[in-house]
Amino acid sequence: MDTTLTDPLVGKLLDGRYRVESRIARGGMATVYVALDIRLDRTVAVKVMHRSLAEDPAFVRRFIGEAKSVASLSHPNVVHVFDQGTDGDNVYLSMEYVPGRTLRDVLRARGRLPAREALEVMIPVLAALGAAHQAGLVHRDVKPENVLLSDDGRIKVVDFGLARAIEATNQTRTGVMIGTIGYMSPEQVTSGAADVRSDVYSAGIMLFELLTGRQPYEGDTPMSVAYRHVHDTVPVPSALLPETSPLLDTLVAQATARDPADRPADATAMLVAAVEAHRALPRESGPVPSVPVGPPRGQDSAPPPANQTLIQPRVDLLTSPVTDHAAPAARKPERFRPNWFVIALAVVMVAAVGVTGWLFSQSTTITVPKLVGKNVTIAEGEARQAGFAVEIGKAENSEDVPKGNVIRTDPEAxxxxxxxxxxxxxxxxxxxxIPVPNVVGLDENSARTKLAEVGLVVGGVKKQSSETVPRGQVMKTSPAVGNQVKEGSKVALVMSAGLVMPDVKGxxxxxxxxxxxxxxxxxEFVEQTDAAQPCTVIAQDPQPNAEIDKGAVVRMTLSQCSNGEWHWPWENNDQNVNEDQQIVVVPNVLFKDVRAARDELRAAGVSVKVKRGSGRATVLAQIPPGGQQVPAGTEVTLWH
Structure with a gap:
C-alpha cells in the first residue's frame, strides 16, 4: 500500500502557499515532503514537525528562532532554509529541494570509501559546518543521514538548529539525550552541553565510518554505546585497516579526543587539516578490501574473516556499485633462461620509447577545467589533479556568486x-x-558628505522634536549606525527639530x-486691555509649531489681569442663560492621559478640543478648569 496516498497532507495547500505533492521521508521528529511553492513557482522540500512537537509552545518559540538563524546562513554546502510558518497544527520549514540520496544510502550501497573519496566527502561537510560555526550556529546532530548528495554531485548538510529547538520541548525534561548516540560527543552524553567542538567530534566519528565502513562503538543498548563515548578512546582507522595513512589516523584521533580542548577549535580548523591530508595522499591507490563488521582487533575478537569484496577508488559516489574481484591462481615459477638477443632488442625499444615519450611530453597541453561556481577548496583540488600549479588569488566581492565559490579563473575555462x-x-x-557610518550629531551637509565618502546616499530627511539633541543635528539613521548595507544604498536621516513651540492661546x-x-x-508676558477674559494668552511669539531651541524666550500677550476675576460667557450679566438648559460640572482631568481625559469630559456632557502643548501624552492645562459649572455642551479646551 502506498503510504503517500494515505498521508493527509499530500494534495493539500499548506499555509495557502505550498502544494504538497508527495512524501519523501519520515523521521523521529518530522516528515519531509516535496511541494510546489505556488507563489514563486519552484519546487521545495517542506519539513513538517510531528504533532507532539508542534503542540509544545516552548518548541515552537525555539524552532522559529533557530529557523531565522539558519535562514541567514548562506553557504553552497548548506541546504538553504527559505521560510518557516505554522498552519493550524502544522509547524513547518520550507527548504531547498535537493534530489539525490543521503550519505547513509551511499554507505549502505557501497560500504566504506577509499581514503581520498572519504576526504572529498568530508571537505564540503566541514566547509558547511565551519560557515555555521563562524555564524555562531552549532549543528548538534552531524551524521550521514544529514548529509545529502545531489544527483549533480553537490554535497549539502541539512537540519542545522533542529536539535537545539528540540531541547526546548517537554521531551527533553525527562533525561532524553538529543542527538544520535553513535556520533554523540562525551560532553553531550554527560551534560547535554554542545558547542562547535561537539560537531567536530561527530565529524571525526563520521570520517571513521567512511574509512572503515562501521562506527567505532557498537553495543546492545544505546546507553552502552554512550558509556563507551565517555570512557573509551576512539580507535584509529588503522586498528581495523593497517594500510590506513597515518595522516588519517591523526585527523580522526584529534577530532575525537575525549577532552574538547584537545580537538580542533572548530570545523574550519578541521577542514584545513583535512585539505592538507588530501593533498598528501597518493593520487591513485589500488583497490582495498572492505572492512568486516565487528569489534576492532585486540578487543577480545577473532581475526576478521577473509573478504574478497573490493572498492574501486575514484568513482562516482552516487552510482558506482561495489564489485567483486577474485585473486588469480598462483602459478609455479619456471626456471629463467635468458635470451640475449631478445634482451638487447628490448633495451633498444625501451630507449626509443623513452626518447619518444620525452619529446611528446615537451608539447603536452592540458585544458583548464570549468571551476566557476564551485567551492574554492574543491576547485583547487580538481585543478591540481588536472596538472596545474594553482594559485589562490585575493577574494573579490560578488552579488551573484556565494561566498567561498569560484568567480573566475585565469586562464579561463x-x-x-x-x-x-x-x-x-x-x-x-x-x-x-558597507557599515552605516556614525553621523549622529552632525549637521545635514556633513552627514551627506560622510555617507558619500563610503558609497552611500541620503534617502530622505525627517524631522523630530528633541529635548536633548540640538536643532539641526542628526538624531539617528535608518538603517541604524553599524548595519551592513549594499554599496549605493539609501540611508534616511532623522534630524532634530529641537523643541516645537506649543499653542498656548486661550x-x-x-x-x-x-x-x-x-x-x-x-x-515673558505683556498685558493688553481690551479683552473679554482676564489674564488669558491672546497672542504668542514664536507661533505654534515653530522649531526653536531649548531655553528660548517665548513672548505672550495677555488680556488684562488687574481685576483678577474670570467671567465666562454664560456668567455675563448681559447674556441670558436658558433656565431649562442643563448645567454640568466640568471634571478635573489635569495630568491624565489625553484619550482618557477626552472620554471622561464627553461622558460628563461637554465637548472637547485638544491642542498641542509640549507634545506629551498627559493633559497639562484645561479651560474651563475642573469643578466649574457650565451649560451642557460647553467646549472644554485641553493642552498636552
Whole structure:
C-alpha cells in the first residue's frame, strides 16, 4: 500500500502557499515532503514537525528562532532554509529541494570509501559546518543521514538548529539525550552541553565510518554505546585497516579526543587539516578490501574473516556499485633462461620509447577545467589533479556568486595550456557590504558628505522634536549606525527639530507659565486691555509649531489681569442663560492621559478640543478648569 496516498497532507495547500505533492521521508521528529511553492513557482522540500512537537509552545518559540538563524546562513554546502510558518497544527520549514540520496544510502550501497573519496566527502561537510560555526550556529546532530548528495554531485548538510529547538520541548525534561548516540560527543552524553567542538567530534566519528565502513562503538543498548563515548578512546582507522595513512589516523584521533580542548577549535580548523591530508595522499591507490563488521582487533575478537569484496577508488559516489574481484591462481615459477638477443632488442625499444615519450611530453597541453561556481577548496583540488600549479588569488566581492565559490579563473575555462602551468583562482568574498557610518550629531551637509565618502546616499530627511539633541543635528539613521548595507544604498536621516513651540492661546497665565517652563522655555508676558477674559494668552511669539531651541524666550500677550476675576460667557450679566438648559460640572482631568481625559469630559456632557502643548501624552492645562459649572455642551479646551 502506498503510504503517500494515505498521508493527509499530500494534495493539500499548506499555509495557502505550498502544494504538497508527495512524501519523501519520515523521521523521529518530522516528515519531509516535496511541494510546489505556488507563489514563486519552484519546487521545495517542506519539513513538517510531528504533532507532539508542534503542540509544545516552548518548541515552537525555539524552532522559529533557530529557523531565522539558519535562514541567514548562506553557504553552497548548506541546504538553504527559505521560510518557516505554522498552519493550524502544522509547524513547518520550507527548504531547498535537493534530489539525490543521503550519505547513509551511499554507505549502505557501497560500504566504506577509499581514503581520498572519504576526504572529498568530508571537505564540503566541514566547509558547511565551519560557515555555521563562524555564524555562531552549532549543528548538534552531524551524521550521514544529514548529509545529502545531489544527483549533480553537490554535497549539502541539512537540519542545522533542529536539535537545539528540540531541547526546548517537554521531551527533553525527562533525561532524553538529543542527538544520535553513535556520533554523540562525551560532553553531550554527560551534560547535554554542545558547542562547535561537539560537531567536530561527530565529524571525526563520521570520517571513521567512511574509512572503515562501521562506527567505532557498537553495543546492545544505546546507553552502552554512550558509556563507551565517555570512557573509551576512539580507535584509529588503522586498528581495523593497517594500510590506513597515518595522516588519517591523526585527523580522526584529534577530532575525537575525549577532552574538547584537545580537538580542533572548530570545523574550519578541521577542514584545513583535512585539505592538507588530501593533498598528501597518493593520487591513485589500488583497490582495498572492505572492512568486516565487528569489534576492532585486540578487543577480545577473532581475526576478521577473509573478504574478497573490493572498492574501486575514484568513482562516482552516487552510482558506482561495489564489485567483486577474485585473486588469480598462483602459478609455479619456471626456471629463467635468458635470451640475449631478445634482451638487447628490448633495451633498444625501451630507449626509443623513452626518447619518444620525452619529446611528446615537451608539447603536452592540458585544458583548464570549468571551476566557476564551485567551492574554492574543491576547485583547487580538481585543478591540481588536472596538472596545474594553482594559485589562490585575493577574494573579490560578488552579488551573484556565494561566498567561498569560484568567480573566475585565469586562464579561463576551456583554454589549452602547457602542463604544470599556473592557474589563478579567484573566489567570491560574498556581496560587498558597507557599515552605516556614525553621523549622529552632525549637521545635514556633513552627514551627506560622510555617507558619500563610503558609497552611500541620503534617502530622505525627517524631522523630530528633541529635548536633548540640538536643532539641526542628526538624531539617528535608518538603517541604524553599524548595519551592513549594499554599496549605493539609501540611508534616511532623522534630524532634530529641537523643541516645537506649543499653542498656548486661550490658556490662563499661570497654566501657560507652568507648561512652558516645564518644556524648557523662558516665558515673558505683556498685558493688553481690551479683552473679554482676564489674564488669558491672546497672542504668542514664536507661533505654534515653530522649531526653536531649548531655553528660548517665548513672548505672550495677555488680556488684562488687574481685576483678577474670570467671567465666562454664560456668567455675563448681559447674556441670558436658558433656565431649562442643563448645567454640568466640568471634571478635573489635569495630568491624565489625553484619550482618557477626552472620554471622561464627553461622558460628563461637554465637548472637547485638544491642542498641542509640549507634545506629551498627559493633559497639562484645561479651560474651563475642573469643578466649574457650565451649560451642557460647553467646549472644554485641553493642552498636552
Amino acid at each position: 576551456g583554454t589549452e595550456v602547457e602542463g604544470k602551468s599556473k592557474l589563478l583562482i579567484i573566489a567570491s568574498a560574498g556581496p560587498k557590504r 490658556m490662563p497665565r499661570d497654566q501657560a507659565d507652568a507648561m512652558l517652563r516645564g518644556a524648557g522655555f523662558t516665558p
